[in-house]
Amino acid sequence: MNAIRKIGNLFSLFRQAFGEYAWSIALMAALNFLSGLLEGIGVTAIIPLFSFIGGATKANDTISLAIAELFRFLHLPYTAKFLLFFMVALFLSKAVFLFFSQQITAKIMADFEERTRSMLLRITFAARWPFLSSQKVGHLDQMLTTEVVASSSILYYLSGAALVSANLIIYSILVLNISTIIALLAFISGACIFFVFLPLLTKTKIVSIDMVRENKRLAHFANEHTIGAKTIKAMHLENQTLERGVTLLSLMRGLYLKTAFLRNISASLLHLASVFFVIGLFAFLYKTSAFEFASFAVVVYALNKVITNVQYAQNHAHTISSQIPYLQSVLSYRKEAETAAERDAGVLPFAFGKELLFRDVDFTYQRGEPALSSILLSIKKGEMVGLIGPSGSGKTTIVDLLLRLIEPEKGEIVLDGTPISHVRLKDWRARVGYMSQDVFLLNDTIENNIRFYSASVTKSDIENAAHAANILAFIQSLPDGFKTMVGERGVFLSVGQRQRIALSRVLARKPDVLILDEATSSLDTESETLIHESIERLHGEVTLIVIAHRLSTIMNADKVFVLEKGKIVEEGKPGVLLKQEDSRFAKFYKQQS
Ligand SMILES: Nc1ncnc2c1ncn2[C@@H]1O[C@H](COP(=O)(O)OP(=O)(O)OP(=O)(O)O)[C@@H](O)[C@H]1O
Ligand SMILES: [Mg+2]
Structure with missing residues (x-):
């Protein structure tokens, strides 16, 4: 039997x-x-x-x-x-x-x-x-x-x-x-x-x-x-x-x-x-x-x-x-x-006219405590928004929700009143640019690393993006220019150069929203200033969501949100928060200066 x-x-x-x-x-x-x-x-x-x-x-x-x-x-x-x-x-x-x-x-x-x-x-x-x-x-x-x-x-x-x-x-x-x-x-x-x-x-x-x-x-x-x-x-x-x-x-x-x-x-x-x-x-x-x-x-x-x-x-x-x-x-x-296939129920095109809103969002990873609870945050089109908070407070979790890599457990994220899950995923990801601290480079030329499989990105898009990311002069100074090979995971380049190439890649796609998660944290002041300048140039044109440990990066933001243990504990203009002696923002600032 x-x-x-x-x-x-x-x-x-x-x-x-x-x-x-x-x-x-x-x-x-x-x-x-x-x-x-x-x-x-x-x-x-x-x-x-x-x-x-x-x-x-x-x-x-x-x-x-x-x-x-x-x-x-x-x-x-x-x-x-x-x-x-x-x-x-x-x-x-x-x-x-x-x-x-x-x-x-x-x-x-x-x-x-x-x-x-x-x-x-x-x-x-x-x-x-x-x-x-x-x-x-x-x-x-x-x-x-x-x-x-x-x-x-x-x-x-x-x-x-x-x-x-x-x-x-x-x-x-x-x-x-x-x-x-x-x-x-x-x-x-x-x-x-x-x-x-x-x-x-x-x-x-x-x-x-x-x-x-x-x-x-x-x-x-x-x-x-x-x-x-x-x-x-x-x-x-x-x-x-x-x-x-x-x-x-x-x-x-x-x-x-x-x-x-x-x-x-x-x-x-x-x-x-x-x-x-x-x-x-x-x-x-x-x-x-x-x-x-x-x-x-x-x-x-x-x-x-x-x-x-x-x-x-x-x-x-x-x-x-x-x-x-x-x-x-x-x-x-x-x-x-x-x-585990990613399902896309979205049918609407990406249209960002006014506001991106988190409505009472909760999120818990499979094991452990809630990573985010009752998150309420509003990001207006063209604003630069800073997210700060101690390590493990939930900043990257917010980014992953924005990238639609994970979904809220409760509450919703809406774009001009439309739940973002109704927007076609392909359009969403084409319009929302993302760059993190751990840069991913292919063992290929600088040009191909910037184009990165996007057939629609032209040579002039690449040059403009490299210029905007403050890396064009460096690339042009190389004997092989854009055709220079970057090595396995980019080992032929410094970390700052790798990051600016990664930023060029995101910019070449001309996103409506740009998310930078600790993108400049591991850089020296000079490299950071270079990226800083690029961000400043984008301010107003692109909606920016910037996560940074160094408060200097987000001092020019229109608004900052302070996160602690998965909750937003403070929000406001950096300049205003700085003036309030007992604000967390002011305390952070004192710690860093
Ligand atoms: N994939 C995961 N599985 C389980 N728990 C996770 C996972 N990713 C993050 N966490 C937990 O969720 C909480 C928030 O993590 P998150 O990465 O959002 O913090 P963060 O604010 O970005 O921290 P950091 O400044 O160190 O990058 C942390 O307690 C972390 O341990
Ligand atoms: Mg993080």
Whole structure:
């Protein structure tokens, strides 16, 4: 019962993963089956051939009679020579069928890999931010490389399984054609062996689940530590890091050995079982049979084939069992990512005429205390608004709500009276620019980093934006100008230069609203002044929402909001708040000067 349920589960898993290739798989299986069939008939033709050569009595088993009948039907002389041609033709066609079936397998695998990879990329980029932010670095990489390849190799082994089953059936028929008893014995032993070895297959799968997990951990380890390499070097922690990596590797080694042991023990046991079976059979035949030589040779050949194919089947089953967890991992990620798909219910275009308003907004992250509660804030078009407050007070959470990366748990955010969720997400994100402290640069040219996939951004937009971000003179001073490569994550540039390039990127898209989250916090005064000047130039043209630790950055703001523990505790014009001795703003100011 259990075995049947397992097979059922397996079937539904394969249908889910490979369902769209059902017809190609059927064709592949049919071709494999045909090639097995042709080989089987070719081999059987040995019986009449031998009886011709030996001049013995005419073979009178079913297949030999059928071949004789076929020759009569085709009006071909039933002679040794023509029988030989017939066999050659059979083996040749078998080779042709096998070639086509292998080509089809390769095509299905290539299609599967391409489609699965593009599906993985698509659903990943389409997922909501909270889902994406919880993904570990290296896992997607691991899925795209190892897991997809392991999954598609299942197709290869399934194709092999079609050939193996065809061979098994054909050779069993061959044996059956000559001796019912031997066929029955072989079938019963085969079935017993299958059930005896089933637990080993299950064990293989369990070990393989651990292997999938460890592979992911290794990818995560490598990626995480590549990103953090500078810190590791600077702290001289190479050895400790290595030690952790090596622990992982030795764990993987153990798992590999376990899988190999299970596979090898199965193969050896099977081998032993076959030897006993063949010896038993010989003893049986020796006592009871009165076979003619030709039939006897074919039975031995066919039995040998049956056993070899059972061994193949066993080996394939082990490999498939060990690859299934990779496929399951891909499918379960697909399910999670699809459930986490970002949905856009917005149908309205972005139109900002007057005011952007937070109405009583609450937000709590999955674990922990409310990050924001009862937030009321109003931002008028063209204003520059400052958000200040201690670390962890909820400033970035407000930004993420504005970027629609997360949604309010209670209350709403409205733009000129329209809930922002009614605005098309694509339009929203095109109109709302964002820049944070951790700049993301591609290992590409400065120009491509500013254009950043936006086909609508022209060369002059790029130059104007670079000018507005106070980086044009620097870029022009470089030998390769805008064509200068920035290095991996921008390492060829200083942090201040990277930030001004990131600012140019946002400005080149000419946003209506620009959000700067601690954009200048890590800069020296000179770099900050440069960005400051750019912001000042935008003041009045673009609605600015600026988060800054340094109050100097927002002294020119039209309004500041002071946040504390997720609540707005103060708001007003910086100059006015500064004059009120007991205001929090004034206290912050004193602390900083
Ligand atoms: N992804 C998250 N999951 C769980 N809690 C989070 C998450 N992001 C932020 N928090 C928590 O929410 C609160 C507000 O965080 P937020 O990042 O908005 O603060 P912040 O004002 O921007 O701080 P900082 O000035 O240090 O950047 C903090 O207590 C933080 O621990
Ligand atoms: Mg923050």
